[in-house]
Amino acid sequence: MKELSLNILDIAENSVKAGATLTEITVEEADSRLVLTIKDDGCGMTEEILKSVTDPFYTTRTTRKVGMGIPLLKLAAEQTGGSLQIDSRCEKDYPENHGTALRAEFNKNHIDMTPLGDVISSVSTLIQGHPDTDFLFKHTFGDKTVLLDTRELKAVLGDVPLNSYEVIKWIEEYLKEQYSL
Secondary structure, eight states: OOOHHHHHHHHHHHHHHTTOSEEEEEEEEETTEEEEEEEEOSOOOOHHHHHHTTOTTOOSOSSOSOOOHHHHHHHHHHHTTOEEEEEEEOTTTOTTSOEEEEEEEEETTSTTOOOOOOHHHHHHHHHHHOTTSEEEEEEEETTEEEEEEHHHHHHHHTTSOTTSHHHHHHHHHHHHHHHHO
């Protein structure tokens, strides 16, 4: 993928499909490192699936025979001298504490570093497409932190759906404002 923001979108969509009620997306930039973490409380993966998930010829989808999202993210991280780690606890084995956590680490100074891209659009798209799912987005870099928690928005908005045009536009502007400070 041409931007890490598209990987974020793809993996967070997987979280929603896995029944997650909360997906946490964290981007931490310090010095020459960028660490992307996506954690959910979805159904998790069995050990067998977890071992296969980085194989591009493995997918749980029935519409095609390949799944490229996680393998491409792994390749992007490793090309910079970084790494990808996935931990998962299957709901069947851990009914009270299940879900998946993906952590990708990148060397930002490497010539093959994939740009972060338009995370504002990725986060807005996730919220617009899944207004009943909660998302926590946090991006720290330098002395700045950009933060959006849909649980807080829902508490303030009450019955107003998060995917209404006005709310999505507000979310986009709110994130842009935080990045510009």
